[in-house]
Amino acid sequence: MSVYQFEDYKEYFNNWVESLPKQGHGEYRRVSMALNVSTTMVSQVFKGDKELSLELACDLCEYLNLNEDETDYFLLLVEHRRAGSMKLQKRLQKQIKERKDKAQKLENRLKKETELSDQQKAIFYSSWIYSGVRILASCDDFNDAVTISQRLNLPRNQVQKILDFLLTNGLLVQKKGELQLGATKTFIGSSDLLTVKHHQNWRLQGFNRMVQDDSKNLFYSGPMSLSHDVAELIRQELSNLLDKVYKVVPPSKSETTRCLNIDWFDF
Template sequence: MSVSIYHYNDYKEFYNAWVANQPREGFGEYRRLAQALNVSTTMVSQVFKGDKHLSLELASEMCDYLRLIEDETEYFLLLVDYNRAGSFKLQKHFLRQIKSRQEKSKKLETRVKANELSGEAKNTFYSNWVYSGVQMLVDTGKFNDAETLSQHLNLPRNHVQKVLDFLLDNNLLVESKGKLKLGMARTHVGSSSSLVTRHHMNWRIQSMTKLQQNRDEDFFYTGPMVLSHEVANWIRQELPSFVESMNAKLIPSPSETVRCLNIDFFEY
C-alpha cells in the first residue's frame, strides 16, 4: 500500500487518498467497495463524501477488502471509533490511542521501509521468479508453509523455506495468528531499472515451461504479422490501455488463483 494509514486521523480521508492513488484515480472504486460490502453505492457515497459513518461491522469487512494486515485493521477500526465518538471526552480517549499507534508506526518505519525494498533486497527478489511466485501463492490463502508450497511448485523444501524467510524478513509477507499474509512492503521495477530485463526473462522462462504442459486452462498466442504502420501504432497504443483496465479489475479482486500474463509486441 503506497498510502500509509498511519498518516491519517480520519478513516474517510485515508480511504479517499487510497482511491486517488489507484489506477485511473480509482474510477468505479465506490461501486466496487459497495459490492464488496453488499451495500448501495449511494450509501458508500454518503459515508465517504458526507456525514454518515460506517458501522464497526462494515468497517471490519472493509479492512478485508483493502487487505489490511492485523495492525492496520486495528488502527482503521480505531479511526472509525474516533470519528463516531459522540462526546469530546470519548474523542480524546481514542485520539490518545491514535497518537500512540502513530508513534509506534514511526519506530517501525525506522527499521523497515514499508513501501519499498532496499536495493540489495530488490536484487534478490528479482533474481528469480520464485520470490514473487511464492508471495502471490501465499496471498490466495491456500498455502501457509514451505511444505505445501514446495509440493505445488515441485521445488526443494529447503529452497522454498529460504524464499519464505526472505519475504518475511523484508516485510513482503507477515505472520498473523499463525497465518501468512501479505505485508506492507511492495515491489516495483520500472522500465529504466537494470532489473527489468531479468524480471521479464524470469517469467518468460516460466511461460516456456508451461507451454510444454499444454493445459486447457492456459492460453498461448504467437502471431507474427504483416500490417500497416497505422494498425501497428493502434495496437501499441491499445496494449497499455488494456493493462490499465485489467489492473482496475485486478487490484480489488479477491486472491483466488495465481496467473501470469506475458505480452510481447515488437518489430523485427
C-alpha cells in the same frame, strides 16, 4: 508523468501527448473519437482558448486512465480555467495547492515506506521463485512452506528461506496464522537493469508451460504486417488492458495464480 506536476490541464494533456511515441501523432483524432467530438474541437481546446466542459473532462480522465483522486484534481484544474471571477479562481487555486501538497506527501511517504532497497531487489529478482512463492502464499490453500514446496516442486528448506526473506522485508505479512501480501512494492521501472532479468525469469516459465496440455493456458504468436497507426493503436490498447487488469486484480480474493506475459514488438 503525474498530473500533480501541473496546474493547467491543457499543459498536462499536451505534455502527455508529446510523451507518446512519435510525439503523439494522431492522438487528437483518437481522443475526439473517445469523447465523441470533432478533432477540430479537441484542437480548439488544447491549442486554443476554448475550454472543456466538466462532462467531457470527466470522460477524458477515463481515457487517460486517471484514478479517482487524479480525476478530482484534473476536474479542479478545468474548473479553475473556466472560473469567471478572480475571487473564484483564487479559491480554486487554494484547493489545487492543497491537493498537490497532499499528493506529494502521500507519494513520498509511500515511496519511503514500501520500496525495496537495491540489494533487496537484486535478491528478489534473481529468480522467479521469489515472486512465485509470494503470490502463491497469498492464496488460502498455500500458507506454509510444505504446501508451497509441494505445489512448486521445490525443496522445502529453499521455500522456507524465501518465505523468511519475504516476511523480513514486508513482502508478506502473517496475520492470525495466515500469510498475506505485505505493503512493500516490487515494482521496477523499464530503465532498471533488473527488469530484463524479471522478464526473462517469467518468460522461461512460460516456455516450460507450453509443452503441457492445459486448457487453462493460452499462448499466442502472431507475426503480422500492418500500418503504423494501427500498430500504435494496438500498443495503446495493450497498455489500457494492463491498466484494467491491475485495477481489478488487487481487490480480488487470492484464489489461484496466473502469470501474464505480453510481447508486442517491431521486428
